[in-house]
Amino acid sequence: MRLRGSCQCGKVEFRVDSETPYPFMYCYCSICRKTTGGAFGCNLMGARKSLHVTGKKYLRKYHAVIRNPGKRPVPSEGERWFCGECGTHLYVMDDRWPEGVWPNAGAIDTKLPVSPSYVHLMLKFKPDWVQVSGKGPRFEIYPKLSIDEWHDKHRLRVR
Numbered sequence: 321m322r323l324r325g326s327c328q329c330g331k332v333e334f335r336v337d338s339e340t341p342y343p344f345m346y347c348y349c350s351i352c353r354k355t356t357g358g359a360f361g362c363n364l365m366g367a368r369k370s371l372h373v374t375g376k377k378y379l380r381k382y383h384a385v386i387r388n389p390g391k392r393p394v395p396s397e398g399e400r401w402f403c404g405e406c407g408t409h410l411y412v413m414d415d416r417w418p419e420g421v422w423p424n425a426g427a428i429d430t431k432l433p434v435s436p437s438y439v440h441l442m443l444k445f446k447p448d449w450v451q452v453s454g455k456g457p458r459f460e461i462y463p464k465l466s467i468d469e470w471h472d473k474h475r476l477r478v479r
Contacts, residue, residue, distance in 0.1 A: 321478045323366060325427040327403035327410060332375035334410060336366035336421055339478050340471040343425040344435040344456075348446035351384040355400055355409045356426060359450045360440075363412060363422040364432075365467040371411075371421050380404035422467075436474065439465065 321341045326333040343362045352361025380402050383395040398414040412422040438456040471477045
């Protein structure tokens with residue numbers, strides 16, 4: 321499925337092909353919440369080789385800081401890409417998985433399919449004011465469940 325996305329001010333647009341376009345995984349970690357500006361973050365997965373971006377001069381890269389109690393803060397290996405003009409979080413890339421790119425679902429303009437269920441993760445970091453709604457499994461930390469595996473398990477991979 322061809323996904324098209326953009327920033328709020330319109331200076332950056334992108335497209336990427338995805339076999340896993342269902343927005344099902346809601347992450348409540350502070351990195352996702354703070355970089356998206358919402359109660360949770362939700363990424364899709366696309367094929368990096370298909371990523372095409374216009375307005376590249378406006379792109380800015382950020383390595384989030386991972387903070388675990390009792391440990392020294394460390395920069396994330398993942399690169400979060402934003403529009404430098406309006407601040408929209410566009411996508412994540414991580415060279416540990418060089419084939420993938422993870423668009424922020426909130427930046428996608430293409431009509432996305434509705435997920436039959438949702439996975440709520442990193443609930444250990446969820447603020448008290450955030451309510452978790454809907455059916456689906458809940459995890460205190462990141463589960464051993466990839467976007468690929470979830471789509472295959474539910475037979476929702478789009479070819």
